[in-house]
Each structure stands twice: as C-alpha cells, then as structure tokens.
Amino acid sequence: MLSLAILISGRGSNMENILKAVKKNKIPIKPVIVISNKPDARGLAIAQKIGIRTEIIDSNGFKGGNWEYDSKLVSVLEKHGVTPQNGLICLAGFMRIMSPEFIRHYKGRIMNIHPAILPAFPGLHSQRQALEYGVKYSGCTVHFVDEGVDTGPIILQSVVKIKDNDTEESISKKILKQEHKIYPKAVKLFAKGKIKIVGRKTVIS
Numbered sequence: 001m002l003s004l005a006i007l008i009s010g011r012g013s014n015m016e017n018i019l020k021a022v023k024k025n026k027i028p029i030k031p032v033i034v035i036s037n038k039p040d041a042r043g044l045a046i047a048q049k050i051g052i053r054t055e056i057i058d059s060n061g062f063k064g065g066n067w068e069y070d071s072k073l074v075s076v077l078e079k080h081g082v083t084p085q086n087g088l089i090c091l092a093g094f095m096r097i098m099s100p101e102f103i104r105h106y107k108g109r110i111m112n113i114h115p116a117i118l119p120a121f122p123g124l125h126s127q128r129q130a131l132e133y134g135v136k137y138s139g140c141t142v143h144f145v146d147e148g149v150d151t152g153p154i155i156l157q158s159v160v161k162i163k164d165n166d167t168e169e170s171i172s173k174k175i176l177k178q179e180h181k182i183y184p185k186a187v188k189l190f191a192k193g194k195i196k197i198v199g200r201k202t203v204i205s
C-alpha cells in the first residue's frame with residue numbers, strides 16, 4: 001500500500017479532512033506522518049488526536065527552496081517509509097517553496113492545494129487577489145508540484161461564485177469548503193492509480 005505524508009504550516013483543516021476521508025472512504029493509502037515547518041501549527045494537535053505521528057522540522061532561518069532544509073524533510077519522510085517508489089506527499093497549507101532537488105526526488109508524487117483556479121492568482125493571498133481583480137468566479141485547484149510556483153499539472157478544480165458583497169473572509173470560507181471536497185478525491189484517484197501525467201496535463205481514468 002502507498003504511504004501518505006501530509007505537510008502543514010498552520011490550521012490543518014485540509015489535513016484533517018484528508019485523514020478522515022482516508023479512514024471513512026477506505027482510500028487505499030496509509031497515512032504515516034504529518035510534518036509541520038512551524039512548531040506552533042494548530043494542525044499538529046489535530047493529527048495527534050486522530051492518531052497519526054507528527055514531526056516538527058522548524059524552517060526558521062531557512063529560505064524557501066533551500067535544499068539544506070528539504071534534505072531534512074527527505075530524511076524524516078524516508079524514516080517513516082515515504083519513498084519515491086511508494087509515497088504520496090500532500091502539501092496542505094504548507095507555506096514554503098520546495099527545492100528543485102526535493103521535487104525531482106519525489107517526482108510526480110507531491111500534490112498541493114491552491115485556493116484559486118490556476119493559472120490565475122498563484123502565490124500568496126489568492127483569495128484577496130481574486131477579490132481585488134474583480135473576478136466573478138474563483139475556486140481551488142489540486143495539482144502536482146513541479147519546479148515552478150503553483151504551475152504543475154492540474155488534477156482537479158472546483159469553482160465558486162463571487163458575489164458583490166463577498167469579503168476576503170467569505171470567499172476564503174466558500175473556497176475552503178470546495179478544497180475539502182476535491183483534495184480527498186485527488187488522493188483517492190492517486191491511491192487507485194488513476195492519474196497519469198502526460199506532459200503538463202493529467203489524464204484521469
């Protein structure tokens with residue numbers, strides 16, 4: 001069976017949702033470790049309560065995209081059996097850029113959730129970017145991670161309507177609800193071997 005690692009930096013609601021979905025929907029994947037780069041991430045206590053091991057690898061002092069930091073991640077992941085042969089790594093609000101070395105090591109096995117319909121509004125504060133731009137629809141995207149920022153092959157997307165009276169907070173809430181729907185679906189598709197990467201696209205069978 002595949003081994004699942006989830007990387008977080010904060011609240012951990014996507015992590016919680018994936019862990020619960022794995023249990024409930026019998027997704028054929030074994031969650032083995034939750035790693036946070038922030039010692040005070042709220043999601044750590046949630047993971048422990050669910051019964052998943054946690055580790056903190058503090059990124060304080062390490063710039064994003066830094067291999068010295070990411071090699072520590074690889075050591076911890078491999079210690080828990082998350083390998084390039086049998087692992088899936090879900091970034092769930094993990095607010096760091098991964099190094100090219102890390103991405104190459106786990107090629108095609110790292111997923112991310114982004115709170116916008118990519119390629120629109122990559123990077124930070126996507127919900128605010130969408131509101132300020134004045135789009136009528138936004139949403140979320142699950143994608144594989146490649147060496148760019150939020151540029152990897154798209155797996156699933158879900159759209160939400162933006163109303164005139166929406167705020168950054170209300171949009172974020174609507175989008176998060178959709179994130180919780182599509183991220184577990186993407187994990188399930190991957191675990192069942194149903195996602196093929198073809199060039200910069202994915203084909204789902």
Ligand code: GAR
Nearest residue numbers: 010011012013014092093113114115
């Ligand atoms: C989510 O909205 C996720 O899409 C976003 O951070 C939030 C984490 O929430 N990720 C990014 O912006 C990545 N660029 P969570 O910790 O409750 O899952």
